[in-house]
Amino acid sequence: MIYLDNAATTPMAPQVLEAMLPYFQENFGNPGGIYSLATAGKKAVNHARQVIAESLNAERGEIYFTSGGTEADNWALVAAVQAYGEKGRHIITSSVEHHAVLHTCRYLEKQGYEVTYVDVDKDGVIDLEKLCKAIRPDTVLISVMFANNEVGTLQPIKEIGQIAKERDILFHTDAVQAYGHVPIDVKEYHIDMLSASGHKLKGPKGVGFLYAGKNVKLRSFIHGGAQERGRRAGTENVPAIVGLGAAVQLAMEEMEQRKLREGELSAYLIKRMEEEIPDCHLNGHRTKRLSNNVNISFDCVESESLLILLDQKGICASGGSACTSGATDPSHVLLAMGACPERARGALRMTLSADNTLEELDEVVTQLKVMVQRLREISPHYVQKASKKYK
Numbered sequence: 001m002i003y004l005d006n007a008a009t010t011p012m013a014p015q016v017l018e019a020m021l022p023y024f025q026e027n028f029g030n031p032g033g034i035y036s037l038a039t040a041g042k043k044a045v046n047h048a049r050q051v052i053a054e055s056l057n058a059e060r061g062e063i064y065f066t067s068g069g070t071e072a073d074n075w076a077l078v079a080a081v082q083a084y085g086e087k088g089r090h091i092i093t094s095s096v097e098h099h100a101v102l103h104t105c106r107y108l109e110k111q112g113y114e115v116t117y118v119d120v121d122k123d124g125v126i127d128l129e130k131l132c133k134a135i136r137p138d139t140v141l142i143s144v145m146f147a148n149n150e151v152g153t154l155q156p157i158k159e160i161g162q163i164a165k166e167r168d169i170l171f172h173t174d175a176v177q178a179y180g181h182v183p184i185d186v187k188e189y190h191i192d193m194l195s196a197s198g199h200k201l202k203g204p205k206g207v208g209f210l211y212a213g214k215n216v217k218l219r220s221f222i223h224g225g226a227q228e229r230g231r232r233a234g235t236e237n238v239p240a241i242v243g244l245g246a247a248v249q250l251a252m253e254e255m256e257q258r259k260l261r262e263g264e265l266s267a268y269l270i271k272r273m274e275e276e277i278p279d280c281h282l283n284g285h286r287t288k289r290l291s292n293n294v295n296i297s298f299d300c301v302e303s304e305s306l307l308i309l310l311d312q313k314g315i316c317a318s319g320g321s322a323c324t325s326g327a328t329d330p331s332h333v334l335l336a337m338g339a340c341p342e343r344a345r346g347a348l349r350m351t352l353s354a355d356n357t358l359e360e361l362d363e364v365v366t367q368l369k370v371m372v373q374r375l376r377e378i379s380p381h382y383v384q385k386a387s388k389k390y391k
Contacts, residue, residue: 016243058084080216080218092142092143093144150333269361272361299376
């Protein structure tokens, strides 16, 4: 198997699993107890919280554990805007956000909030001038993702944070794809809230966190207990939290070396495809992107057919976000970037890891060349296009 879908999920690192195992059986106590079996779990949870806080230049009390990035996004948007209702009911976000943000905004619109969706350019970068123009006296929150989950484009987060700070507006960033892959300093970037997920960085599924600065008024999201300082009820998932902490520690230690390796691999893959497969187009910013993200469209080829053929050869990739798998509509991200529906439907997302090899990528290109040609031979649109080219 050649695995090129690390933006969807990553295999758990052996060190992470090893750290988790004792908390399934030996140290199984509820961390809410006062006896030693319970306090062992509590100490482990606090240690993970400290590791995460240090990775962001934050404080331990500003980290709240969640079931993942989606819950953290929902919490940041819903609970925060409710807490600041006296200031206003206007939210600003971008047109290329993950559906965890976009669908939450749609929900809030039904509750009487107003949302402005700021456009991006052809590379997927938000228009800062339009962002500034969208700000109103009743704007309470700006939410812009750190890195796009489909095309890998990095947003100008520091500039957005400065804009929000100068206007006394809360700033939230969905950093699910970026956290653990690029350095993030919440103080330097003026980030008030940040969402992240464990399984994107070789940690377990079903766990993530929300960073909320100590000055943020954050309402409870799940009611019923005193966990997470009274803001998120429910017994802590100690093994998963321990695994998240171990994954974060590992990601921070390996980040620079991993970025360098992934950048070399992705540059090699892009170069070979652009040189050897006609009529293909790289999606997203060419340089301001996650080092492991390669999103490329092939004219007159639907990614769904391509993915089936790749799977038959043991190659795992995707057509976009894992959360929209099975959707028939073209990518909302590519459409927002100005791509036509045909190009959006032909997008293939390959997200690499440092564990991939050049030999694997050579095999991927070899297979893609055959598959793309095969699919185009049965595409009337491509046959027509080719005939016009050679007349």
